[in-house]
Amino acid sequence: MSKSTGEYLSSGPQFAEGEVIERIEVFRRRRPRLLDDHVTLAHGAGGKASAALVDAVFLEAFRNPLLESLGDGAILTLPGGERLAMSTDSFVVQPRRFPGGSLGELAVHGTCNDLAMAGALPQWISAAFVLEEGFPIDELKQIAADMAAAAVAAGVQIVTGDTKVVPRGAADGIFITTTGAGVIPADRTFSATAVRAGDKLLLSGSMGDHGMAVMLARGDLAIEADIHSDTASLSPLVELLMAAAPSTRWLRDATRGGVGTVCNELAQSCGLGVLLDEERLPVQPMVNGACEMLGIDPLYVANEGKFVAVVAPDEAAAGLAALRSHPLGADAAEVGEIVAAPEETVVLRTGFGGTRIVDMLVGDPLPRIC
Amino acid sequence: MSKSTGEYLSSGPQFAEGEVIERIEVFRRRRPRLLDDHVTLAHGAGGKASAALVDAVFLEAFRNPLLESLGDGAILTLPGGERLAMSTDSFVVQPRRFPGGSLGELAVHGTCNDLAMAGALPQWISAAFVLEEGFPIDELKQIAADMAAAAVAAGVQIVTGDTKVVPRGAADGIFITTTGAGVIPADRTFSATAVRAGDKLLLSGSMGDHGMAVMLARGDLAIEADIHSDTASLSPLVELLMAAAPSTRWLRDATRGGVGTVCNELAQSCGLGVLLDEERLPVQPMVNGACEMLGIDPLYVANEGKFVAVVAPDEAAAGLAALRSHPLGADAAEVGEIVAAPEETVVLRTGFGGTRIVDMLVGDPLPRIC
Numbered sequence: 092m093s094k095s096t097g098e099y100l101s102s103g104p105q106f107a108e109g110e111v112i113e114r115i116e117v118f119r120r121r122r123p124r125l126l127d128d129h130v131t132l133a134h135g136a137g138g139k140a141s142a143a144l145v146d147a148v149f150l151e152a153f154r155n156p157l158l159e160s161l162g163d164g165a166i167l168t169l170p171g172g173e174r175l176a177m178s179t180d181s182f183v184v185q186p187r188r189f190p191g192g193s194l195g196e197l198a199v200h201g202t203c204n205d206l207a208m209a210g211a212l213p214q215w216i217s218a219a220f221v222l223e224e225g226f227p228i229d230e231l232k233q234i235a236a237d238m239a240a241a242a243v244a245a246g247v248q249i250v251t252g253d254t255k256v257v258p259r260g261a262a263d264g265i266f267i268t269t270t271g272a273g274v275i276p277a278d279r280t281f282s283a284t285a286v287r288a289g290d291k292l293l294l295s296g297s298m299g300d301h302g303m304a305v306m307l308a309r310g311d312l313a314i315e316a317d318i319h320s321d322t323a324s325l326s327p328l329v330e331l332l333m334a335a336a337p338s339t340r341w342l343r344d345a346t347r348g349g350v351g352t353v354c355n356e357l358a359q360s361c362g363l364g365v366l367l368d369e370e371r372l373p374v375q376p377m378v379n380g381a382c383e384m385l386g387i388d389p390l391y392v393a394n395e396g397k398f399v400a401v402v403a404p405d406e407a408a409a410g411l412a413a414l415r416s417h418p419l420g421a422d423a424a425e426v427g428e429i430v431a432a433p434e435e436t437v438v439l440r441t442g443f444g445g446t447r448i449v450d451m452l453v454g455d456p457l458p459r460i461c
Numbered sequence: 462m463s464k465s466t467g468e469y470l471s472s473g474p475q476f477a478e479g480e481v482i483e484r485i486e487v488f489r490r491r492r493p494r495l496l497d498d499h500v501t502l503a504h505g506a507g508g509k510a511s512a513a514l515v516d517a518v519f520l521e522a523f524r525n526p527l528l529e530s531l532g533d534g535a536i537l538t539l540p541g542g543e544r545l546a547m548s549t550d551s552f553v554v555q556p557r558r559f560p561g562g563s564l565g566e567l568a569v570h571g572t573c574n575d576l577a578m579a580g581a582l583p584q585w586i587s588a589a590f591v592l593e594e595g596f597p598i599d600e601l602k603q604i605a606a607d608m609a610a611a612a613v614a615a616g617v618q619i620v621t622g623d624t625k626v627v628p629r630g631a632a633d634g635i636f637i638t639t640t641g642a643g644v645i646p647a648d649r650t651f652s653a654t655a656v657r658a659g660d661k662l663l664l665s666g667s668m669g670d671h672g673m674a675v676m677l678a679r680g681d682l683a684i685e686a687d688i689h690s691d692t693a694s695l696s697p698l699v700e701l702l703m704a705a706a707p708s709t710r711w712l713r714d715a716t717r718g719g720v721g722t723v724c725n726e727l728a729q730s731c732g733l734g735v736l737l738d739e740e741r742l743p744v745q746p747m748v749n750g751a752c753e754m755l756g757i758d759p760l761y762v763a764n765e766g767k768f769v770a771v772v773a774p775d776e777a778a779a780g781l782a783a784l785r786s787h788p789l790g791a792d793a794a795e796v797g798e799i800v801a802a803p804e805e806t807v808v809l810r811t812g813f814g815g816t817r818i819v820d821m822l823v824g825d826p827l828p829r830i831c
Contacts, residue, residue: 131594183591
């Protein structure tokens with residue numbers, strides 16, 4: 092890692108509330124050199140560098156309307172009019188087993204959640220394995236068992252797959268790519284263009300549990316803390332929310348890059364501002380403590396069982412109550428709102444009464460966490 | 462590679478035609494020790510070891526009806542009654558560029574072809590990339606351009622994707638996993654259970670071009686030959702065949718493990734015998750020559766643009782003519798037929814008038830060819 096910890100901190104200075112808009116332009120369009128001649132770890136970390144790589148390489152080459160409305164998945168309209176969500180993710184987490192979860196569970200939950208965020212009911216999953224020669228069959232069986240249990244719990248079927256083996260040294264044990272599909276109910280449309288100033292932001296639970304659990308499980312740090320990954324299938328929680336807050340505008344699970352990155356993507360895609368209230372952002376004390384020791388802002392730490400929802404103002408209370416009625420949403424909170432200005436920017440109202448800009452990071456403080 | 466070349470040869474002795482059935486039992490249920498404690502290259506090669514791994518690990522863990530009818534893809538029935546095929550493949554070919562094709566083209570064609578073999582019209586593809594830190598951006602752009610061009614030519618859209626980066630040494634450059642989806646026309650059902658004795662086998666063109674092109678491109682062998690991969694999207698050829706031979710029972714593209722393996726899978730899944738006629742099996746002279754020098758049977762060498770079709774006897778001539786009307790099917794041939802006995806076995810009538818059993822190989826003579 093050639094980056095200093097400082098680069099990973101949300102780096103805007105503190106402003107008095109009145110000053111913030113005038114200073115925005117300086118920060119908003121900051122474009123560091125994101126696309127080097129070679130792929131870097133930052134390109135896979137879900138921040139600005141990832142976005143630059145996707146823009147410059149993949150969107151540029153594959154340009155089509157379905158891809159450009161890039162969310163967590165594509166929405167396919169079938170000849171009969173039914174809409175299907177389709178989403179894919181590769182999983183390369185290290186270590187493959189950590190408190191609260193495993194590679195196999197992540198591989199199922201991550202794709203189920205991308206479908207749920209597109210409004211779909213997750214139904215079918217494919218699983219493709221790249222295995223390194225010499226990988227222990229017993230561990231592979233355990234990973235398959237983890238995937239199977241996660242699929243049963245999430246109500247999805249693993250319907251097709253592929254296995255490739257590469258020579259020793261050509262892969263780090265195992266990489267899993269899952270792709271999911273599920274039908275979107277006819278009356279449901281999520282879109283950033285539906286977001287309005289005054290809409291409320293709900294966060295389904297505490298921030299940073301997954302990223303910190305994986306980080307600590309690596310054992311590189313002299314920190315011991317009882318932190319568990321939050322990996323879970325979020326579809327049941329989404330369905331509860333939709334029943335209580337049917338006008339919900341937009342959903343996104345806060346994985347790589349955390350809540351801070353997701354809010355930036357929201358601000359950029361709806362063209363409005365996102366105002367977060369620091370004191371309302373749920374963080375478990377253990378996670379907060381570990382983040383403080385490491386100088387990492389939990390706003391940017393990955394989750395695997397949390398999502399951000401933009402809901403209509405008059406449905407916010409009912410939506411929040413619905414989330415809290417489920418164990419996965421016990422710590423849900425209303426954490427902010429959509430504001431007309433500053434446009435395309437995320438601002439945090441701090442505990443000290445000031446505000447600061449929550450910029451998108453270039454990379455990620457914790458690479459390879461999913 | 463610890464295996465001797467001999468193990469890769471189709472290893473049945475020559476029988477006189479009358480003897481073959483009695484001797485079958487000896488060979489048919491041969492089950493070498495396929496599932497060691499660790500993953501071997503043979504587990505990824507599409508032969509018996511691959512089948513054993515999939516059976517013992519993945520089918521065992523994920524067991525469900527959609528998965529057990531395992532072809533090249535799953536068939537999903539939507540609430541409205543439409544049927545969608547879904548298929549996934551990872552691509553790890555080395556080298557990434559070879560005469561006639563590239564990793565990027567394979568990644569699109571391979572998944573399109575799996576959909577076409579399930580009877581679907583390929584429409585949508587997802588692309589997930591695992592990149593090694595340090596991978597050249599220029600090569601990545603070239604791969605994306607190859608994929609884009611292949612997608613345009615095949616009439617599919619790349620609609621969603623994912624990018625992960627792993628540290629230097631944790632992957633061999635780039636692995637691509639594509640997953641495809643496409644609608645199956647309402648009147649179309651392919652199934653091994655529809656296959657009957659007397660049905661004819663069509664092969665859409667010459668065998669072994671892809672595997673030998675990749676093998677020679679590695680440069681390990683002191684053989685120079687002008688052999689090009691046959692990588693192509695087969696959907697147009699399938700549609701021509703279906704128009705001419707609408708009762709077609711079953712299709713499979715002859716990728717890893719080649720025509721020999723595909724015919725064994727067919728024999729096992731339909732419970733009948735497959736009788737191939739050696740003299741009718743198309744092989745380009747260059748490929749045949751290279752195979753002879755290497756002691757490899759072209760029956761087992763991978764193709765990326767060829768399929769085997771089981772057609773009704775009275776539609777065989779029309780089907781063959783339809784295949785030959787397209788450049789991709791110019792060398793198509795009727796190569797054999799379905800026989801009542803010996804059950805679940807592939808028998809080759811040799812050029813010398815004898816017959817031999819075409820067994821499924823344990824591994825593959827040419828690993829990592831897709």
